[in-house]
Amino acid sequence: xxxxxxxxxxxxxxxxxxxxxxxxxxxxxxxxxxxxxxxxxxxxxxxxxxxxxxxxxxxxxxxxxxxxxxxxxxxxxxxxxxxxxxxxxxxxxxxxxxxxxxxxxxxxxxxxxxxxxxxxxxxxxxxxxxxxxxxxxxxxxxxxxxxxxxxxxxxxxxxxxxxxxxxxxxxxxxxxxxxxxxxxxxxxxxxxxxxxxxxxxxxxxxxxxxxxxxxxxxxxxxxxxxxxxxxxxxxxxxxxxxxxxxxxxxxxxxxxxxxxxxxxxxxxxxxxxxxxxxxxxxxxxxxxxxxxxxxxxxxxxxxxxxxxxxxxxxxxxxxxxxxxxxxxxxxxxxxxxxxxxxxxxxxxxxxxxxxxxxxxxxxxxxxxxxxxxxxxxxxxxxxxxxxxx
Amino acid sequence: xxxxxxxxxxxxxxxxxxxxxxxxxxxxxxxxxxxxxxxxxxxxxxxxxxxxxxxxxxxxxxxxxxxxxxxxxxxxxxxxxxxxxxxxxxxxxxxxxxxxxxxxxxxxxxxxxxxxxxxxxxxxxxxxxxxxxxxxxxxxxxxxxxxxxxxxxxxxxxxxxxxxxxxxxxxxxxxxxxxxxxxxxxxxxxxxxxxxxxxxxxxxxxxxxxxxxxxxxxxxxxxxxxxxxxxxxxxxxx
Numbered sequence: 275x276x277x278x279x280x281x282x283x284x285x286x287x288x289x290x291x292x293x294x295x296x297x298x299x300x301x302x303x304x305x306x307x308x309x310x311x312x313x314x315x316x317x318x319x320x321x322x323x324x325x326x327x328x329x330x331x332x333x334x335x336x337x338x339x340x341x342x343x344x345x346x347x348x349x350x351x352x353x354x355x356x357x358x359x360x361x362x363x364x365x366x367x368x369x370x371x372x373x374x375x376x377x378x379x380x381x382x383x384x385x386x387x388x389x390x391x392x393x394x395x396x397x398x399x400x401x402x403x404x405x406x407x408x409x410x411x412x413x414x415x416x417x418x419x420x421x422x423x424x425x426x427x428x429x430x431x432x433x434x435x436x437x438x439x440x441x442x443x444x445x446x447x448x449x450x451x452x453x454x455x456x457x458x459x460x461x462x463x464x465x466x467x468x469x470x471x472x473x474x475x476x477x478x479x480x481x482x483x484x485x486x487x488x489x490x491x492x493x494x495x496x497x498x499x500x501x502x503x504x505x506x507x508x509x510x511x512x513x514x515x516x517x518x519x520x521x522x523x524x525x526x527x528x529x530x531x532x533x534x535x536x537x538x539x540x541x542x543x544x545x546x547x548x549x550x551x552x553x554x555x556x557x558x559x560x561x562x563x564x565x566x567x568x569x570x571x572x573x574x575x576x577x578x579x580x581x582x583x584x585x586x587x588x589x590x591x592x593x594x595x596x597x598x599x600x601x602x603x604x605x606x607x608x609x610x611x612x613x614x615x616x617x618x619x620x621x622x623x624x625x626x627x628x629x630x631x632x633x634x635x636x637x638x639x640x641x642x643x644x645x646x647x648x649x650x651x652x653x654x655x656x657x658x659x660x661x662x663x
Numbered sequence: 664x665x666x667x668x669x670x671x672x673x674x675x676x677x678x679x680x681x682x683x684x685x686x687x688x689x690x691x692x693x694x695x696x697x698x699x700x701x702x703x704x705x706x707x708x709x710x711x712x713x714x715x716x717x718x719x720x721x722x723x724x725x726x727x728x729x730x731x732x733x734x735x736x737x738x739x740x741x742x743x744x745x746x747x748x749x750x751x752x753x754x755x756x757x758x759x760x761x762x763x764x765x766x767x768x769x770x771x772x773x774x775x776x777x778x779x780x781x782x783x784x785x786x787x788x789x790x791x792x793x794x795x796x797x798x799x800x801x802x803x804x805x806x807x808x809x810x811x812x813x814x815x816x817x818x819x820x821x822x823x824x825x826x827x828x829x830x831x832x833x834x835x836x837x838x839x840x841x842x843x844x845x846x847x848x849x850x851x852x853x854x855x856x857x858x859x860x861x862x863x864x865x866x867x868x869x870x871x872x873x874x875x876x877x878x879x880x881x882x883x884x885x886x887x888x889x890x891x892x893x894x895x896x897x898x899x900x901x
Contacts, residue, residue, distance in 0.1 A: 277775045277776065277778075280775075281763075284761075284763035284764060285763060287763075288762070288763040562759070563761050563762075563763070565759075566759045566760075566761060567761070567772075567776070568720075568744070568747070569718070569720055569747060569753050569755075569759075570747065570748060570753070570772060570773045570776055570821075571744045571745060571746070571747035571748020571749070571751075571773065571776050571777075572744065572748075572776050573740070573741050573744045573745075574740050574741070574744070575741070576776070655720075655721075656720045657715050657720040657721040660715060660720055660755060660759075
């Protein structure tokens with residue numbers, strides 16, 4: 275072991291209470307940092323997931339007057355085969371939709387017919403997980419939203435008559451084979467989901483799409499993907515992304531991040547200041563030992579290293595305790611803070627990168643905090659100590 | 664002097680800036696290799712300051728200190744540290760052990776500072792030195808768990824560890840009883856004879872001074888008397 279590390283270790287272990295106190299100080303700082311950091315990250319991920327996790331993140335529509343995309347398969351192929359977008363897209367799915375009237379016995383209600391390529395759309399909307407009944411795989415089968423079903427006393431097996439407003443003379447009977455709950459009231463109250471051939475048949479626009487929906491791997495790069503898609507497709511198409519349409523949410527998220535970073539920064543500064551002040555006192559406490567060591571020929575650089583090593587040891591020790599405390603707190607929080615359904619209020623993701631970064635910052639700050647005391651120790655003249663006894 | 668290991672030329676030392684207090688005046692001294700020297704003087708005469716300047720722990724206000732032909736004022740701080748570690752050994756009035764380390768570790772410390780690997784032979788030498796000091800039973804004690812006499816003898820063993828050419832001692836037996844004092848001096852003398860180590864001792868003790876080859880008396884910051892090997896000529900030292 276290097277001499278300065280050995281001396282640093284002895285200095286710290288000779289004064290166990292003081293060492294433990296300062297380590298606890300660092301540990302509390304690290305724990306707060308890890309806890310708040312992971313909690314905010316969990317909150318944000320959860321919020322983003324709830325908002326856009328189960329909906330289209332980038333949507334392509336046509337600028338034609340009748341708003342139909344006439345060659346949807348070409349458009350999808352163009353997007354999927356683009357080199358720059360490789361690895362960025364989770365799923366690309368065409369949808370053919372139209373407002374419809376649902377003729378009931380007493381009255382008509384309006385709904386929104388969505389014809390999906392069900393295999394692809396399932397990756398976006400996860401119908402299977404949110405469905406009572408079956409998927410509408412056969413012609414003239416539909417599934418409807420929970421609210422729509424409740425408000426109109428509809429259940430699985432019922433027949434509906436759908437009419438497109440522009441084609442009032444034409445209507446089609448369909449059968450409800452399932453009831454879904456997408457977790458969003460508006461969709462649950464209006465959507466009638468079916469397969470593409472059925473939708474084309476009802477809307478009378480075979481082989482066209484109203485829009486092409488995409489999910490991306492990194493939700494926060496949706497705007498970049500949208501820009502690229504617009505570039506590929508050129509004029510005649512409108513590309514929108516969730517970030518642009520949810521600017522307020524993004525502002526909220528980023529101000530939350532900023533306040534979280536602010537808290538973490540001040541905690542770290544407080545920790546660094548406390549380490550620095552303890553180590554400065556330590557230089558005074560150990561000035562006699564430093565004087566003796568210098569009389570024995572320890573170099574100024576080695577004397578400096580003693581205090582840098584003390585900072586390092588305190589930082590590493592405090593960080594290890596702090597990580598255990600912080601992760602423990604987070605686990606307690608997710609275990610005990612639960613919604614009535616039994617799922618955690620905030621599902622927390624243990625982000626190893628963030629934990630490693632927090633640890634590095636804490637240890638780095640401990641080292642920086644040790645610089646002033648280290649400099650003082652190097653400047654200390656041995657004769658001061660020898661002469662003053 | 665051709666054979667000198669340590670030379671002081673026109674050493675002046677002034678403490679304080681606002682109220683200057685001159686402690687040493689134009690001291691010229693040359694210490695011969697392998698000699699045993701005693702510096703005596705009343706308290707406040709400047710003898711400890713002189714010793715600290717010789718050991719490059721303190722800097723003279725002006726004048727030069729030359730150790731083994733190299734002027735210390737031209738040395739960089741690391742070079743001075745190396746001279747303190749390898750050429751010089753210190754024994755202080757207050758034993759100054761490191762309380763966080765055991766007696767054996769304190770003795771090994773100068774060797775550790777030297778930056779070389781401590782092997783079995785060095786460890787054995789440290790143990791031998793402690794045994795010679797009669798400390799074989801307490802060598803693994805923390806220095807705070809030893810008596811004053813034991814601590815002082817540990818400090819002497821420590822000064823000898825790196826086999827320095829020059830040992831500077833400031834009242835090394837100040838805290839010891841007369842039996843211990845005598846045995847310590849016999850030991851120092853023995854090392855001086857066997858290894859040719861140069862000793863410079865600051866002392867109040869007349870009997871100790873009488874054992875030296877040369878006696879230098881400092882009075883009011885000046886060399887008042889400088890005599891060779893004449894125990895009977897020792898003037899009344901306090």
